Amino acid sequence: MAARRRKRDEPLDQERGVFMISVAAELAEMHPQTLRMYEARGLITPKRSPKNTRLYSQADVERLRRIQQMTNEEGLNLAGVETVLKLERSMERMRREIARFRERAERVERMLEEVERVRDTVKSELVPYGAYEAALGRTPEAKPVRVPIRRRGKGA
Amino acid sequence: MAARRRKRDEPLDQERGVFMISVAAELAEMHPQTLRMYEARGLITPKRSPKNTRLYSQADVERLRRIQQMTNEEGLNLAGVETVLKLERSMERMRREIARFRERAERVERMLEEVERVRDTVKSELVPYGAYEAALGRTPEAKPVRVPIRRRGKGA
DNA sequence: TTGCTCCTCACGTCACGTGAGGTGGC
């Protein structure tokens, strides 16, 4: 509890409560009372100092500006802001998922191409086992082994 | 222009303007005047009869009920409804894209597995060309050919 | 004529922003 987890300096600074309410309100171009109201509505949750003073982070201020944009420019009410913020979070997750699957698909496609390229190279350097045995004189005739590799993209 | 494009019977019925405003309002549990207001705000666009009477489709009614849910249950104003409907459309597109990439990734992974399975089978039936030549007595020594196939998932 | 449609205008209600008013600690 005493030590905040920190990954790098950057996120710490972004999340750190540094602005008292008058400063945060000025930065977000809002009335201080509006910030208190938003907190009561659960739209923003600033840190608190040991003396119970609200401390807003840089991320808080950006969130406030985003809210400001939605209410003033787009005309949303606070219920709408809440819903949209939730939807945007979920869209961010989806974007990451799309990136993940795209990467996975492309990576595996590259592997498949590599495998086929190698197979084409190697195939010319390999000889069916039957022919090898025949060359050793172990079998009367060298029946060619049928190589059941299917070409990519053809058949089931 | 005269003939509406139709793919199946289903979508036609869904989109066909069949309810006059009093019926649509009753189905959506709304005041008729509210429906007119939503149209003025661009939230819904019913068809019109040749005599300029509004004709709401089943899809229109469902959209109205969705709007009703957002305004009454979630407390959004109309600007919020508009934004959320837009976001939901875009999320639907993203969901489809995720499905597409997932499918593509899984399909290619299955192909890769198939290729590797076949390669493992075939490899035991093949002999490096060098060994074959040695067996024929064409070369003094049978240097094994190094097969540069990399195992999946290991190394670059 | 009745009951629907179309439209515009107006009013009541509610959400939200903001100001006032009173408290307390550097």
Added chain:
DNA sequence: TTGCTCCTCACGTCACGTGAGGTGGC
């Protein structure tokens, strides 16, 4: 003391829903 903080209460404004009022065609 000044200027901040905390809080609650109240008021003005605006969006939205809905009703009224007048029109017109089956």
